[in-house]
Every structure is written in C-alpha cells, then in structure tokens.
Amino acid sequence: MNLFTAINNALFIALETDPSSIVFGQDVAFGGVFRCTQNLQEEFGPDRVFNTPLNESSIAGLAIGYASMSGGTAIGEMQFADYMFPAFDQIVNEMSKFRYRSGNQWNCGGVTLRSPCGAVGHGGHYHSQSPEAFLTHCPGIVVVMPRGPKAAKGLLLSSIRSKDPVIFLEPKALYRAAVEDVPVEDYEVELGKAEVMREGSDVTVLGWGGHLRVLEQACDLSKENDGISCELIDLQTLTPWDIECVTNSVNKTGKLIVSHEAPVTSGFGAEVVATVQAECFYSLESPIQRVCGLDTPFPLVFEKYYIPDKLKNYEAIKTVVESANNNN
Amino acid sequence: MIRLREMDTIFQNSQRQGRFSFYMTCRGEEAIPFGAATALESQDVVLAQYREQGVLMWRGFSLQQFSDQCYSNESDLGKGRQMPVHYGSRALNYQTISSCLGTQIPQAVGVAYSLKLSAANATDDGRETKKAVSLCFFGEGCSSTNDFHSGLNLSATLKCPVIFFCRNNGYAISTSVKEQYAGDGVISRAPGYGMAAIRVDGNDVFAVHAAVREARIYALENNAPILIEAMSYRCGHHSTSDDSFRYRSVEEVQHFANESDPLIRLQNFLKHHKYDNMTDDDFRIMVEDEKKAILYAMRKAERKPKPSLEDLFTDVYNEMPPSLKAQQNQLNEHIAKYPDSY
Numbered sequence: 001m002n003l004f005t006a007i008n009n010a011l012f013i014a015l016e017t018d019p020s021s022i023v024f025g026q027d028v029a030f031g032g033v034f035r036c037t038q039n040l041q042e043e044f045g046p047d048r049v050f051n052t053p054l055n056e057s058s059i060a061g062l063a064i065g066y067a068s069m070s071g072g073t074a075i076g077e078m079q080f081a082d083y084m085f086p087a088f089d090q091i092v093n094e095m096s097k098f099r100y101r102s103g104n105q106w107n108c109g110g111v112t113l114r115s116p117c118g119a120v121g122h123g124g125h126y127h128s129q130s131p132e133a134f135l136t137h138c139p140g141i142v143v144v145m146p147r148g149p150k151a152a153k154g155l156l157l158s159s160i161r162s163k164d165p166v167i168f169l170e171p172k173a174l175y176r177a178a179v180e181d182v183p184v185e186d187y188e189v190e191l192g193k194a195e196v197m198r199e200g201s202d203v204t205v206l207g208w209g210g211h212l213r214v215l216e217q218a219c220d221l222s223k224e225n226d227g228i229s230c231e232l233i234d235l236q237t238l239t240p241w242d243i244e245c246v247t248n249s250v251n252k253t254g255k256l257i258v259s260h261e262a263p264v265t266s267g268f269g270a271e272v273v274a275t276v277q278a279e280c281f282y283s284l285e286s287p288i289q290r291v292c293g294l295d296t297p298f299p300l301v302f303e304k305y306y307i308p309d310k311l312k313n314y315e316a317i318k319t320v321v322e323s324a325n326n327n328n
Numbered sequence: 329m330i331r332l333r334e335m336d337t338i339f340q341n342s343q344r345q346g347r348f349s350f351y352m353t354c355r356g357e358e359a360i361p362f363g364a365a366t367a368l369e370s371q372d373v374v375l376a377q378y379r380e381q382g383v384l385m386w387r388g389f390s391l392q393q394f395s396d397q398c399y400s401n402e403s404d405l406g407k408g409r410q411m412p413v414h415y416g417s418r419a420l421n422y423q424t425i426s427s428c429l430g431t432q433i434p435q436a437v438g439v440a441y442s443l444k445l446s447a448a449n450a451t452d453d454g455r456e457t458k459k460a461v462s463l464c465f466f467g468e469g470c471s472s473t474n475d476f477h478s479g480l481n482l483s484a485t486l487k488c489p490v491i492f493f494c495r496n497n498g499y500a501i502s503t504s505v506k507e508q509y510a511g512d513g514v515i516s517r518a519p520g521y522g523m524a525a526i527r528v529d530g531n532d533v534f535a536v537h538a539a540v541r542e543a544r545i546y547a548l549e550n551n552a553p554i555l556i557e558a559m560s561y562r563c564g565h566h567s568t569s570d571d572s573f574r575y576r577s578v579e580e581v582q583h584f585a586n587e588s589d590p591l592i593r594l595q596n597f598l599k600h601h602k603y604d605n606m607t608d609d610d611f612r613i614m615v616e617d618e619k620k621a622i623l624y625a626m627r628k629a630e631r632k633p634k635p636s637l638e639d640l641f642t643d644v645y646n647e648m649p650p651s652l653k654a655q656q657n658q659l660n661e662h663i664a665k666y667p668d669s670y
Contacts, residue, residue, distance in 0.1 A: 019449075022441075047445060053485055058434050058478040062486075065438020065462075068423065069373070072442050086474070093428045094435070102416050102424035103407040104643045139644050139652075163646035192649065240649030 001182040004175040006149035007036045007114070010156040011075065013186050015044045018073050020110075021160070022066065023049045025059055025077030033079060034116060034175050056083055060090035060113065064098065067110035067165075074111050075160060081117035081169055082126040088134070095165045096140030109163040114156070116172035117145070118210050119261055119307055124300040130209070130262040130293075135167050136239045136271065142191055143238040145169040145209035149180045154189030155236060162191055171210025178213075194242035196249065200231035202321055203255040205313070206246060206272060208235040211261055218313035225314075228321050238268055246272065247279045254285035255320045259308050264292035285324035289316040329358045329533070329591050330611070332382045334618040335391065336564070339398060342626065343412075343568045348398045350412045354379045356531070356563030359590035360495055362386055363536025364463065367544060371460040373439050375423045375432040378413055379495065380465045387420040391622055395629035402632055407639040429466070430473030433492070436464035437479050437553075440488035444551055461489040461547045463540070468557075469500025471514045483553035484521045491543045492555045495530060497562035502575040515557040523553050530558030531590040534597075561588070637663075 001009060014021050023040055029051045031038030041049040052059050056078055063074035078084045084091070091113070099107040119128050135143045142164050146152035152170065159166035197212070198219065207215045212234050219230035231249050235241055250256050256276055258269040269290045276288060291308040299306050336353035343351040354361070361382025368374070374383050381394070393405070397415055400408035406416060406424065416424025423432070423439075439462040450457035470476060471494055483490050494514045498505055511517065518525035524546060528535040536558055543554045561584040565572040572581075595611055598604040641648060641656045648656070663670050 022445075047448070050486075053481050055478045055481065057475055058437075058482040061431065061434025061475065061478060062438040062441065062482060065375075065435035065440075066442045067438070068435070069439055069442035069446075074438070089428060089475075090431060090434070094426065094431050097426070098424075099646070100643045101406065101410050101414070101426060102418075103405050103409065103639075105405055105416055105418040106424055107646070109646055142645075240645070240651055243651060 001149045002174075002176050002179045003149045003152055003170065004035050006153040006182045007156060007170060008038060008040070009182070009184070010153045010160075011037060011040060012043070013157060014073070014075065014160045015040060015048060017186065020071065021048070021073035021075060023075045023077070024052050024062065026054055026079050027051060028077050032077065034172065036114070037077070056087035057090050060087035060095065063111045063113060064090060064095050064108045067108040068098070068106050072110050073160060076111070076113045078113060078115040080127055081115040081131050082129040084115055084131060091135070091141065091167070092138050096138045098165075100140060107163070108165055111165040112156075112159045112168055113166070114168045114170060116175070117169040118171045118173055119298070119303060120173045121303065122300065123298070125297050128298040128303075130169070130260065132169060132238050133262055133266060133268045136268050140165070141239065142166040143169070144191065144236065145171065145238065146236065147171070147209055147212040147234050148174060148178045150182045151189055151195070151234070151236065153182055154187050155191070157186065158188040158191050161188070166191075169209065174210045174213075189236070192237045192240050192242060194236055194245040195234045196231065196245065197234050198230065198232040200229040200253065202229045202253060203257060203317055204231045204233060204246070204249040204253045205257045205259070205317065206233045206235060207259045208238060211259060211308070214308070214310050215259055215313060217310040218317060221310060221314045222317045226318060226321070228317060230317060241272075243275055243279070247276060250276050250280045251283045254283050255324055256284075256288045257291060257313065257316050257320060258288065259291040259313055261293050261307060263295045264290055265295050267292050285327065286320045287323070289320050291316045329362055329382070329594060330614050331618045332358050332361075332385055333591055334615060335394060335622050338619065338622050338626070340564075340568060347630065348400070348412050350568055351398065352378055352413045352567045353564040354381065356584060356589065357495060357497055357560045358382055359533040359536055359594070360493075360530050360558050360560060363533040364493060364540045367537045367540035368463060369458065369460065370421065371458045372544070373421045373423065373443070373460065373462045374465070375436045375439065375462060376425055376465040377429065377432065377467055377470060378425050378427070379467070381413065381415060384415055384417060384420060384422050387417075387422065389415065389417055389420060391625035392628060395625040396632065399629040399632070400634065401629055402635045403629070404635065407643070408635040409639070429470045430475035433464055433466060433470075433475045433479030434482055436462045436490050436492070437483040437486065437488050440483065440490035440553075441486055444489055459548050461491055461544055463491045463493060465493045465495065467500060468494055468496040468505060468514055469503065469508055471517075472508055480517070480521045480523065480553070480555070484523050487551045488553055489547040489551055490553045491540065491547055492553060493540070494555065494557045495560060496557055497560045499562050499566070499572075499576070501566045501570060502572070513557055515555060518555045523555055525555040525557065527557045527559065530560035531588045531593060533590060533594050563589075
C-alpha cells in the first residue's frame, strides 16, 4: 500500500467497526482530492460519508457537536493543513477545552481531524505548510504525524478510537511516493510513543512525518562518509510527546539533532531542545542543533534552498559529532 | 420568571459586593428562555450563549447549583474552572457554555446531525425512539460572527433538525444594531440559506413558546433547520463589567422596562385570566419566597470549600499525560515548601 491507500484502508476499517463513525469534509464524497476517501461513500452510504460546504470552521464545529453526543466518532478532513486556520477557534477554544471546561460532563474525544501537510515540491505558500507547532501549544488535543503507510494506518486507527480529540497530519508528498507492506488486518499503533527506527551510539537524530525520509538519507550519508552511528527516532505523536524515549537516547549518545520542515523560530524543535537540555544537561557533549525551515513563508521557486534537506542535516550531524570530539 | 429575575438581582448585587468575580443578568429577556424551554422536550439538546439561564432553571437546575457554579466551589459541576454563568448540565441536556461567541452554532448542527442519524437508525431497527432537535441560542451580535454563517449554511445543506434562536436585544455590549447590520435584522438572512424563519415578540412568553413549538414540529417533520428571531431589549447592563449608561440613555431603558417588561406582561395575563385571577399579593409572596430560597442557597454555596487542587490538572485529556503529571508533582512540592503563600 502507499500512504493514501493505507489511510483509505484505515478509514474503511473505522467505518466498518464503529457504526457511529462518520467521514466528512470538502470533496470527500467522490474520493477526496488525494483519493484517501475513495469508495467509502459507495460502501457506507451518503449519511456516513459526505461533503460539507467549503468552510473549515463548519467541519470542525460539526465534528465537535457530533462527537459530543453519546460518544459519536467524527472523522473530518481539512483539505490542506494550510487551510486549517479558519477552524483554529473551534480547535483551540472549543475542541481542546471541551472536556476540561465542563468538568468532564461533556467531551468531544471522538473527533479526529485529518489533514494533508508538508512540502510537496511545488506547493508554494498554501500547499506546503507544517502547522504542528501552532497546535502543540494547545493543551487538550493530541497531534500526530505518521512517517509512512504502515505507521499511518495504525496511528490513524488509534487516533480515531482515542478518547481525546486528535489532529492527524498526513505528509502529502508520501501519498503516492511511499510504498510499504501494510498489514490488511485491523491494528493500532499506540499514541504518545516515539519509535526508535535505527539504533545508534554517536548521535540522536529526531524528526517526525515525511521528513524522516530525508533524515534516513542524512544518517546513511554520515555512516558512509564519516562512520557516524546515528540513532534515528520518529516522534510520531507530538503532543503529548514521548519525552522518556528521547531523553534515554540522548543520555546514551550525548548529542541531538532535531529537524523539521516548519520554520525554526518557535517550531516544535524548540520545545524538544528546551526539554532535553533540562533533562540531559550533564550528558550533553555538544550544543543541540536544530535543522529546520527558514523563518520565511514557504517559497515556491526557492523550495530546494528552503527545506532542511539531507545535506543540511548531514552537515549538522558532522558538526555536532566533531564539536563533541574536539571538546573531549 | 420571578425566580430568575430575583436570582439575577441578588447575584448581581453579590458580585458588586465582591462575593464572586462576574455576573450577567438576562433582565428584560426572561420570556425567551421560559417560552422556549416550555416548548421543548427533555431529549432536545440546548446549546446556549450565556444569557439563557432560564432554560436550565425550567429544566430543574437548582438554585444551589446556580450558586455553586458562581461561587466556584467543590459542588460546581464544572469543577470551578470557568467564569460564573458558564453553566452546563449533562443530566439536563444543556451543553456547557463557553465564552467564545458563535462557536456553538456549527456545533449545534453536529448535535442535530447525530440526533437525526440516531432517530433514523432506531426507526430502521424498529425501536421506539423519541425524536429530538438541537436548539441553539445566540444574540444578534453573534449573528455577525463567521460561525453564524458556517453553521446556518451547513445545517441547511446537511438537512439537520436544529432551531437557531436569535435573541435580538438591540445591543452587543455598547454596539447598537445600527452598527451591527444594515439589513432587516437577522431573520432576513434565512431565505439566502434556503431556511425557514419566524420573527416573534421576544417579550411575549406565549409568542416565544408558540414559535418554538411550531419550529420544533417543522424541524422534525422536514429534517430541516429553522431560524427564530425574537425581538427584545436588554434592560440590564451587558455584564457586571459594564456600565451601559455610557452608551445609552436611562430614558431608553426606562421606556422598555415600563412599556414591555415580559414579567409584567405575564403577570397582567395571570391577573386577568379567569382561571388564575392572581393578585399583586400573590406575586409579592412569590417574590419573598424566592428571595429567601436564593439567599439560603447562596449562603450555603459561600460556605462550601473550593474544589480540590487535583481538578486543576484532570480532564485536560481523558488520562493525564506523564508530562502533566510531572507538572502536578512540581506544583505540589512547591506548595508544600511555601504553604502559607497559597
């Protein structure tokens, strides 16, 4: 399966196993602009899989209201993460605080909002954004970003079944590009847990989402050229994030690179850096490096220069290891 | 309506005395919540703005519960987390109020969509089911929010049994309707959404009741939304943080209080109705009884302890994440170190 078929498969299972579940958003009825919802309306009918008007706040509000009623499962789609901002009030002021503010009388834990995110080669300002850090600053919601088809299916099923509202960000560049063996059966990947993709001893390299493909290449390059052993971690869930997994790794390697496509200032990398320096101060052998997008809007023709590509990460890995060696 | 008016007066005065932090009355608009609530069934779900506490009162929310919420004590169902008047009750099918204006409008559509599917599924399975609508209150100021448009358009395209109830009381804080819209009020927008609508005298409890009763029948028969615009006047200040005489005249308020008070209008009806024949003395006794009950509930609420500090941390998520647990431990240790400062 590629990423969109894995998502489609997870949605199929969710609709089949939970009669209260509904799937909706802009253009989902004919299968979605990325084909993630194809054949679902034919299979489950227009009452459970349907189009909404072009209005993100509607989608989020509908999801919250539906989920507030006796545990209904609402799976909404925002066509691009870049267009989530009109729904921000519903997400930040309503969805995230619904349980807390009512003293747990009411909740909207059945909400999952899926949205394509990240660079795609030619997406310009509004088809490329990675808005995760805007969301991680908001207590009460879970933010998830899978790195490929297999993780995506398990994480999406966990998100849909989670008792907390989840924003599920799908790296759109991988919808067709990434192909993996994905189990056809129903399975879940636990939320709030990072995954160590590769064990290593010299440096911890941390990322999430589609960007891990870039980081894998950077780790390969470091191994081939410089014999550096990288421990590569996929955070998978950004809030609440797996602090223990990351700090265990950094306590072992003594070095950390955090890399994400979103702009560097106040990106989620900053949160990781601050936490790791507090928890692992005495283990750190060199300054933590962030390899991120620039503090500019996401540019069209300059995309190749903007993104934190494998060479930028390779350089950072080398610098961090050399700086530690020079200090010893 | 007498109970609500007396509660509003006493609670507002209590806020003025610093007994709690904030209050909002619905003076002059009491016919709206009672007219509406009496036309609904208990399975109907209400999503309100903040000036509709009469619905909860009609449904059985006690004076003690109102007091406990305003005093943020350990009996508050909301665990003391929200400002006063942000009531909610799962048992009474009344979703918890939030301060953000208009956000409840598209949510009411989601609620109605759920009610519609449940009713259809029950019918398919041959079960007996009670059909239900969602009723969403908002003020005329709220009709300018993005979510007003979001919710109304969504409800019409999705064909949901929801009643949108606009309290048009002339003002959004200091902003008069002249600065709020240039069209014919709020009702004039309904045809553009392909939606039925009714405008009623919001100070006539029977008119409000009839409008909601008919709207409910219409919404359920057609699986369609409907908009009610109830014309009223906000006789009180916007809130205890507002002095409304800085932007409107005492004469204007007096005019509405004298000429169209919904409580006086109902009392006149009861005095002249041959089955009731109530007298001014009857009303005076009722007022005194209510005052006593309110003061009793307040005194009791005032004496109750605040909620447990654990409630600061719970319910953010269904289960407390480790990072939040760590913050809880940190705060507890800090307080243990400086017990006299908190």
